[in-house]
Amino acid sequence: MDVEKQATLAVKSAEDIVRIRREVRSWAVESKFSLVDQTKIVTAASEIARNTLDYGGGGQLALEKVRQGERRGLRLTFSDQGPGIPDIQRALTDGYTSGSGLGLGLSGSKRLCNEFYLESKPGVGTTVTLIRWK
Amino acid sequence: MPTKKATTIPTLVAAHGKQLLESWLGLQKDSSLVASGAVDTATLHNYSERFLSEFHKALASGRLDAIGGADWAGVREFLSDFSRGMAQHGLTPSQIATFVFSLKQPLFALLSHEFKSDAQRLSEELWQATLLIDSLGLYTSEAFQKSREEVIIRQQEEMLELSTPVVELWEGIVAVPLIGTLDSERTQVVMESLLQHIVTTGAEIAIIDITGVPTVDTLVAQHLIKTVAAARLMGADCIISGIRPQIAQTIVHLGVELSVTSKATMADALQLALRRIGKTVVDRKTPQAASPAE
Numbered sequence: 001m002d003v004e005k006q007a008t009l010a011v012k013s014a015e016d017i018v019r020i021r022r023e024v025r026s027w028a029v030e031s032k033f034s035l036v037d038q039t040k041i042v043t044a045a046s047e048i049a050r051n052t053l054d055y056g057g058g059g060q061l062a063l064e065k066v067r068q069g070e071r072r073g074l075r076l077t078f079s080d081q082g083p084g085i086p087d088i089q090r091a092l093t094d095g096y097t098s099g100s101g102l103g104l105g106l107s108g109s110k111r112l113c114n115e116f117y118l119e120s121k122p123g124v125g126t127t128v129t130l131i132r133w134k
Numbered sequence: 135m136p137t138k139k140a141t142t143i144p145t146l147v148a149a150h151g152k153q154l155l156e157s158w159l160g161l162q163k164d165s166s167l168v169a170s171g172a173v174d175t176a177t178l179h180n181y182s183e184r185f186l187s188e189f190h191k192a193l194a195s196g197r198l199d200a201i202g203g204a205d206w207a208g209v210r211e212f213l214s215d216f217s218r219g220m221a222q223h224g225l226t227p228s229q230i231a232t233f234v235f236s237l238k239q240p241l242f243a244l245l246s247h248e249f250k251s252d253a254q255r256l257s258e259e260l261w262q263a264t265l266l267i268d269s270l271g272l273y274t275s276e277a278f279q280k281s282r283e284e285v286i287i288r289q290q291e292e293m294l295e296l297s298t299p300v301v302e303l304w305e306g307i308v309a310v311p312l313i314g315t316l317d318s319e320r321t322q323v324v325m326e327s328l329l330q331h332i333v334t335t336g337a338e339i340a341i342i343d344i345t346g347v348p349t350v351d352t353l354v355a356q357h358l359i360k361t362v363a364a365a366r367l368m369g370a371d372c373i374i375s376g377i378r379p380q381i382a383q384t385i386v387h388l389g390v391e392l393s394v395t396s397k398a399t400m401a402d403a404l405q406l407a408l409r410r411i412g413k414t415v416v417d418r419k420t421p422q423a424a425s426p427a428e
């Protein structure tokens with residue numbers, strides 16, 4: 001996979017989440033995503049950014065414009081050095097929340113993207129990768 | 135690499151603090167900070183003195199190449215404070231950073247004097263001083279930009295609180311158009327004011343219009359769900375209007391169940407609301423044409 005453009009954004013405050021949504025939307029527009037696809041990737045970014053902040057204690061986003069053969073898309077990698085997720089299967093279950101959310105952020109984002117990878121180690125941290133192809 | 139000699143900058147600053155302050159102040163007399171009226175000379179004197187005192191402390195205890203470290207916390211705090219104080223005055227980031235950059239000249243003068251016979255050493259020291267002052271200047275302009283953003287955000291919040299957007303559209307029908315980002319305390323403010331209006335007007339129906347909301351994620355959805363539930367407890371039914379097609383699709387993929395009546399536009403929602411409270415909207419022509427027949 002080729003990376004055509006790259007940026008790193010902090011995920012440390014509620015304002016950062018707003019900034020991330022704005023940035024992801026502008027990259028999606030630049031990549032000529034349809035309105036529906038823009039909305040999907042922006043919404044997924046918002047979910048994972050909030051998890052990174054609320055559960056991961058803050059972290060960062062690597063935003064990339066990628067290309068694989070003829071396909072172009074956006075890859076978003078959120079990482080934190082938080083407590084990690086002890087039971088990934090359970091975290092990915094619709095409706096499961098350890099806080100007071102709807103428990104749909106992870107599972108919903110997975111449905112909003114073409115590729116979704118979740119890596120987490122208790123005590124080490126969590127990395128979530130989202131890819132949406134155009 | 136030659137062995138790196140410890141820098142003498144800390145010792146020099148400690149020994150010539152007073153002289154440094156005086157020549158620095160002399161340089162700043164005509165700076166744009168003063169010219170713009172943002173600070174008077176007494177305040178500038180105060181700021182400069184405080185900076186040098188923190189600078190001195192940091193130098194004494196810390197490293198010159200790590201201004202992000204704990205030793206430099208006092209300097210950073212001062213610079214953030216200073217930037218915040220300046221943010222109200224419409225200055226540019228470079229004007230603010232000049233405060234720090236202008237320290238270079240007197241600092242370099244001290245060094246040149248100290249090492250006039252050791253060019254090698256002088257260039258090393260100058261290099262260290264440059265790196266240090268540059269990083270402090272950069273930090274200042276970043277802090278300034280951040281404070282300005284904070285000022286703007288605060289003003290927006292204040293504006294939003296002032297303009298309670300809830301309107302009574304008809305007896306028994308209130309509406310609130312939601313605009314912008316919903317995940318701050320703002321939602322709380324708007325939602326509370328909606329519930330308050332339901333109580334004071336005794337409204338039976340509340341229309342929540344989300345045409346102006348760019349993203350509906352699980353947090354926004356949760357706010358909506360909670361508001362609908364609270365309104366129901368107060369005896370009002372909610373209608374959500376303005377869900378754009380792309381938002382509708384996204385909500386479905388997220389798996390969120392809003393379980394509330396929704397309409398494409400505010401006008402459709404109003405029509406439904408009127409029907410529910412027993413009023414109908416008809417074309418003006420129709421009753422006129424029909425009345426003679428009665």
Ligand SMILES: Nc1ncnc2c1ncn2[C@@H]1O[C@H](COP(=O)(O)OP(=O)(O)OP(=O)(O)O)[C@@H](O)[C@H]1O
Pocket residue numbers: 047051052055056080082083084085091092096097098099100101102103104105106107126352353
């Ligand atoms: N970065 C993370 N670090 C640690 N735990 C996490 C992280 N992200 C998610 N989790 C865990 O996974 C659970 C499910 O996350 P998910 O986003 O699906 O739901 P939620 O955040 O609880 O609610 P919602 O996103 O619907 O508002 C969380 O409650 C939390 O326990």
Ligand SMILES: [Mg+2]
Pocket residue numbers: 047050051101104105106352
């Ligand atoms: Mg979540």
